[in-house]
Amino acid sequence: MMSKSMIVHEFKMMMKNKKNVLFIIALVSLILSYCFLILPAKETPDSFDPEAMKTEIKNLEAVSEGMIARGGTGTGGYTGVAAYANNVYAQKVQSRMIKAFEDDNLNRFIQLRMKGFDYDGQSVNRDWRLYANAPYSYLDQSREVSLKNLRYQGYLNENIKVTYKMIEQKTALQTVVNFLLGTTAFMVLFCAIYFSSDMLSKDRQHRTILQGLPIGWYRLINVKSMVAFFYTMLILFGLLLLTVIIIGIQNGFGSFKLSVPITIPSTQPDDYFGYRFSEYDTISIAKFLLLAIGIIPILIYLFIRLNAILSLIFKNSWIVLMVSSLLLFSERIYYSRTLTELFGIEISNMPQTYFDFGRIISGEKYYLVTLESITYEKGIIVLLSTVLVLEVTLFVVSQIVSKRRFYRKAA
Amino acid sequence: MFWKYTRFETKLLLKNRKSWFVAVFLLFFFMLFFMYYSQETPVPLDKKKAIERDTSYAVFEYLDLQRHDLPEVAEVYNYHTQIQSLLGMQTWFIGNGDDSEQYIENGLEINSLRLEVHELGNKGIPEHLIVPREEILKEDALLHYIKDNNLPIESDSFATNHYISNVLTMFSGLLFLVIVLISGNEMLVYEQRHQSVLRGFPLSFMQKVTSKVMIHFVYLYTFLLLGFTLGSTYVAKKFDAGEFSFPVLIYKNEDYIAISTGQYLVYIFLGLALATILILLLSILLNMLFRNAFANILIGLGIFLLPDIAMAAGFKATFLHPIKYIDIFKVLSGDLAIELGNSSIDYWNAMTTLGIITVLLIGVIYGINKFTYHRVPKEVPLEKAF
Numbered sequence: 101m102m103s104k105s106m107i108v109h110e111f112k113m114m115m116k117n118k119k120n121v122l123f124i125i126a127l128v129s130l131i132l133s134y135c136f137l138i139l140p141a142k143e144t145p146d147s148f149d150p151e152a153m154k155t156e157i158k159n160l161e162a163v164s165e166g167m168i169a170r171g172g173t174g175t176g177g178y179t180g181v182a183a184y185a186n187n188v189y190a191q192k193v194q195s196r197m198i199k200a201f202e203d204d205n206l207n208r209f210i211q212l213r214m215k216g217f218d219y220d221g222q223s224v225n226r227d228w229r230l231y232a233n234a235p236y237s238y239l240d241q242s243r244e245v246s247l248k249n250l251r252y253q254g255y256l257n258e259n260i261k262v263t264y265k266m267i268e269q270k271t272a273l274q275t276v277v278n279f280l281l282g283t284t285a286f287m288v289l290f291c292a293i294y295f296s297s298d299m300l301s302k303d304r305q306h307r308t309i310l311q312g313l314p315i316g317w318y319r320l321i322n323v324k325s326m327v328a329f330f331y332t333m334l335i336l337f338g339l340l341l342l343t344v345i346i347i348g349i350q351n352g353f354g355s356f357k358l359s360v361p362i363t364i365p366s367t368q369p370d371d372y373f374g375y376r377f378s379e380y381d382t383i384s385i386a387k388f389l390l391l392a393i394g395i396i397p398i399l400i401y402l403f404i405r406l407n408a409i410l411s412l413i414f415k416n417s418w419i420v421l422m423v424s425s426l427l428l429f430s431e432r433i434y435y436s437r438t439l440t441e442l443f444g445i446e447i448s449n450m451p452q453t454y455f456d457f458g459r460i461i462s463g464e465k466y467y468l469v470t471l472e473s474i475t476y477e478k479g480i481i482v483l484l485s486t487v488l489v490l491e492v493t494l495f496v497v498s499q500i501v502s503k504r505r506f507y508r509k510a511a
Numbered sequence: 512m513f514w515k516y517t518r519f520e521t522k523l524l525l526k527n528r529k530s531w532f533v534a535v536f537l538l539f540f541f542m543l544f545f546m547y548y549s550q551e552t553p554v555p556l557d558k559k560k561a562i563e564r565d566t567s568y569a570v571f572e573y574l575d576l577q578r579h580d581l582p583e584v585a586e587v588y589n590y591h592t593q594i595q596s597l598l599g600m601q602t603w604f605i606g607n608g609d610d611s612e613q614y615i616e617n618g619l620e621i622n623s624l625r626l627e628v629h630e631l632g633n634k635g636i637p638e639h640l641i642v643p644r645e646e647i648l649k650e651d652a653l654l655h656y657i658k659d660n661n662l663p664i665e666s667d668s669f670a671t672n673h674y675i676s677n678v679l680t681m682f683s684g685l686l687f688l689v690i691v692l693i694s695g696n697e698m699l700v701y702e703q704r705h706q707s708v709l710r711g712f713p714l715s716f717m718q719k720v721t722s723k724v725m726i727h728f729v730y731l732y733t734f735l736l737l738g739f740t741l742g743s744t745y746v747a748k749k750f751d752a753g754e755f756s757f758p759v760l761i762y763k764n765e766d767y768i769a770i771s772t773g774q775y776l777v778y779i780f781l782g783l784a785l786a787t788i789l790i791l792l793l794s795i796l797l798n799m800l801f802r803n804a805f806a807n808i809l810i811g812l813g814i815f816l817l818p819d820i821a822m823a824a825g826f827k828a829t830f831l832h833p834i835k836y837i838d839i840f841k842v843l844s845g846d847l848a849i850e851l852g853n854s855s856i857d858y859w860n861a862m863t864t865l866g867i868i869t870v871l872l873i874g875v876i877y878g879i880n881k882f883t884y885h886r887v888p889k890e891v892p893l894e895k896a897f
Contacts, residue, residue: 119803119804119805122805123805126813137820138820141825162581163577166581169580419528419532422532422693433547434547
């Protein structure tokens with residue numbers, strides 16, 4: 101009975117809390133400014149500029165004519181490359197691409213684009229600090245091309261009406277998927293940290309009212325964690341709905357059947373003597389979102405419990421916020437393309453590798469660090485065991501830092 | 512009374528756990544950064560030159576495709592062969608040849624040839640292999656400085672600059688802003704929470720504000736300097752990188768000049784001091800307007816990100832540019848001028864603008880405080896918040 105009133109009270113406090121309201125306003129304005137100001141004009145790596153391509157065709161024509169004039173239309177002496185024939189082929193493909201694009205025959209456009217004559221200097225919107233210093237950097241490039249081709253093939257395979265916005269990856273579902281795939285996914289976890297950073301510390305301001313509530317200390321912490329959890333999930337769901345509706349009206353909803361390319365370890369048998377190249381496959385957006393929905397609540401719960409422990413120890417909501425954020429980004433401190441062990445333990449056994457959950461689901465994390473044991477299933481296991489450890493720790497700490505000690509006024 | 516109040520505020524600051532956390536962070540940030548960064552030793556100059564020479568060689572692949580047919584490309588090809596041979600000589604002189612003067616002479620000649628290629632429009636060279644004009648001017652200024660001051664140039668001459676510029680790139684800007692905002696966010700809100708004690712203080716509002724800003728500034732700046740000194744001694748001992756006379760480039764009046772590292776550090780820390788005072792005053796203003804510690808940080812960050820959003824949306828709002836001056840490192844290195852497309856942003860203009868904004872903020876705080884004394888009608892009791 102007391103628990104129920106406590107739940108209602110906590111929920112009301114969280115909704116009225118000025119800090120939460122301000123943060124939500126900030127997020128909403130960020131989303132709105134992104135949807136209305138940035139997205140319409142944004143040039144993604146999949147954008148197509150017919151004018152630039154026409155200029156390129158003209159240049160190729162000039163070079164071809166030069167080759168004809170000096171009789172250089174055969175194969176190169178040392179390399180055997182047929183430059184002239186390549187040029188002619190490139191011109192044909194490119195001019196047909198322009199025609200297909202202008203006629204809005206996007207299926208044909210995609211097929212022509214997959215031939216690889218679309219030189220776009222702008223690379224995919226990736227976090228370059230993660231990609232730097234690769235031992236074999238040409239593998240990165242060939243992976244980019246393979247993933248792009250798989251995605252384009254996905255547009256053709258499902259019998260859906262392809263639109264230019266879909267190719268540019270600006271539809272609602274694709275924006276959400278891209279948001280979760282990259283470093284921006286940390287925002288989801290930061291929301292959880294932010295909303296629960298003062299769940300215990302704010303009570304210290306109103307000691308006379310709240311210290312005497314007839315509810316056990318450990319039970320009170322659990323009630324607060326639960327309320328924070330549901331509040332965070334509610335807010336995240338609301339923001340997701342807002343984004344999907346706005347972008348859906350602007351650029352179309354997208355389809356759940358579109359493919360998200362993933363990187364999986366080599367399926368060669370164990371005694372294969374060559375280099376074990378990664379292989380690429382696709383999963384549908386529906387499956388990707390289901391996997392994401394599977395891992396996000398576990399992570400949010402983990403951080404809320406961590407915040408509870410830190411609140412008990414430090415009693416200051418700012419320190420809790422900063423320490424939790426540091427732990428959230430702790431992986432970036434030691435990250436490198438070749439580091440697979442930390443203090444003698446493989447990083448696939450440590451929870452912070454899995455905070456970057458988008459990259460875990462798409463297999464990019466495994467690819468970047470080249471450690472085959474980083475998989476989604478292992479991630480779930482490691483995170484659940486971390487939650488177990490945190491629960492035990494929280495129980496012990498809540499016995500040591502009792503309610504009386506917590507409310508003792510020091511700082 | 513003022514000094515008693517200052518002592519009181521200092522004690523409050525010492526009791527607050529948050530300030531301990533920020534102090535520890537500032538103290539160890541530089542050293543930890545150098546320790547982590549030391550996993551990758553800076554690329555020595557001879558390796559850099561070798562990489563530059565090889566990258567430049569790749570340009571020939573592209574030039575060869577077109578130089579037989581287009582005469583402009585043939586001209587570029589002529590210049591590029593000269594550039595390539597000079598680069599090769601430079602690699603020799605910095606390595607086994609060990610001749611600093613020749614290295615510098617060759618460098619200056621390469622720069623003038625590259626500028627000529629720019630005049631020709633870089634025909635035939637693909638986008639990612641063109642050396643930008645700013646890079647050429649920077650290299651020019653550096654070499655002239657070394658030549659004028661007769662400094663010997665070795666393979667590892669630029670190590671100190673490398674470390675310092677790396678740590679400052681990371682620190683100056685967003686991280687610095689967040690730290691100052693967090694440490695100053697409760698300055699006035701704290702008074703509101705303990706009204707029964709603090710409301711009747713016999714001290715004028717402006718004096719209180721001066722006292723608070725002074726204390727927070729001294730505390731932040733001391734730990735910043737200590738942390739930086741700690742980091743530099745660590746780097747100097749471990750990597751023998753104590754070369755403070757070597758030149759660093761700064762951007763001045765649409766041109767690049769080279770100054771010694773010591774002078775550069777003086778400029779940076781002066782800039783950081785002014786930025787700290789400005790951000791603390793901004794915190795006080797936001798505290799007065801919004802009365803919430805979290806609002807302080809969110810709105811402060813929002814203001815800082817406003818020019819970025821405006822640029823991404825395509826608005827050319829030049830009046831928002833001064834907000835970005837807080838990032839002193841970018842202003843000095845000229846990157847901000849390139850980013851915002853406004854070539855008159857250099858250190859002295861930025862410092863003047865920041866100074867003007869500081870004075871403006873003080874004026875606004877004074878004005879808002881004065882405004883609370885406007886009671887109409889006269890019988891209404893005075894509701895002062897702080």
